[in-house]
Amino acid sequence: MTTSASSPAVQLADLELGFIGAGRLAQALALALQQAGVPVARVGSRSPAGAGAMAAMLPSCVACDPQAVADQCDLVFITTPDAAISGVAGTVAWHAGQGVVHCSGATPVAVLQPAADAGAWIGGFHPMQAFGPDPQAAVRSLPGCTVAIEAAEPALGAWLQALAQRLGCAGLTLPPGARARYHASGGYASQHVHVLLAEAVRLWQSWGATEQQALDALLPLLRGTLASVARSGVAGGMPGPVSRGDAGTVRLHRQALQAVDPAMRDLYDRLCVRGVALAQAAGRLDESQVRELGRMLQEPPASDA
Incomplete structure (x- = not known):
């Protein structure tokens, strides 16, 4: 596990990526990352069956509980429903130097403050795209879309920009406080x-x-x-x-x-x-x-x- 990065873009392939939440967005984003050469190592969910089904789609991905994702991964995407993000952030034990990122369009990054208090880098990574029931169709629709990125820590911002580039997306740096306006525009x-x-x-x-x-x-x-x-x-x-x-x-x-x-x-x-x-x-x-x-x-x- 790599927990520091003086050159994050170069070390992108060495990151241990994990997901907490195994819904439509998680499946599509994980598959797209896998196809772009950035494998997902672990997936956790409140539904073990859901985590298992998503892990089965991804070579070498392990289904586990959310805490194991946080323990083992350098960069964790929280892809639960918006209402559950703060609960995940507050109940999982995080550690210094890892990235903890939610994929909600409107939810403030500040809901991840418990992770920041533990020394993690917090941020947002939201593809402006609709995610339907077919994850492969969603993967095909990702290239060319915009990903809104918010991260106060430069190293985390560099990781997320590099991931957006790997996906064939345009990385948009979103200032703090703009998420709800940005998301409403998509509506x-x-x-x-x-x-x-x-x-x-x-x-x-x-x-x-x-x-x-x-x-x-x-x-x-x-x-x-x-x-x-x-x-x-x-x-x-x-x-x-x-x-x-x-x-x-x-x-x-x-x-x-x-x-x-x-x-x-x-x-x-x-x-x-x-x-x-x-x-x-x-x-x-x-x-x-x-x-x-x-x-x-x-x-x-x-x-x-």
Whole structure:
């Protein structure tokens, strides 16, 4: 076991890596590290069966209890559910010079303070990626994604940056206190997209179409939108009537949505207000268009029913 590193990136292959927690993220990350030439030595979990199943996926990996992971490993990833991280940090005995890192996007690194009090280096390592039930699919999706890294100890930060590089990911150094904002941003780009698509599907269903018919039409539109954002940026790639200052079409939308569900129309209004500000900041709307859209969005909507 190596417990010091004057040149952490060079010694990366010599690190004893361990996981506490054997869920989807742990399985995908451990498999990806294994394939990148950084083997995982030990895995522990509150479920011995879960630890055993994960260890069986990894050559030379030993299933054990969480304390054995901490005793034997230089770098430990805590990959339990977020609510359990502080419990693991507080009940396991850590030692000086090892890295103890959680993989939560929003949880403050400070929940690992019991490990720091024992002399361990604490940090965060969060891949901004969705982890589904198929770990191999998750492994394939990792290259190119961003990993948010937080570590006050330079040696630990160097280890984590080197691991991100081995995975083919971009290592983002996250300042203390930014984790919740960083993680919420991922919700806008992932979770909230599902909500918006659900609203769109409801509109299709209002005239008798199926969800599949709606998705067949809307997903190519979404892919084209993403491609436009990649080419032109968020504001420059924004399509639609708000970005053109087309208040007449927005008014028709509001009327139609009010007839289906006033709450849906209210959500649309709120999004349009943000869209007007975005288009204006990009120089795509003049002052008269901004005023006209603003007045119209404040009007009580008439129903087209």
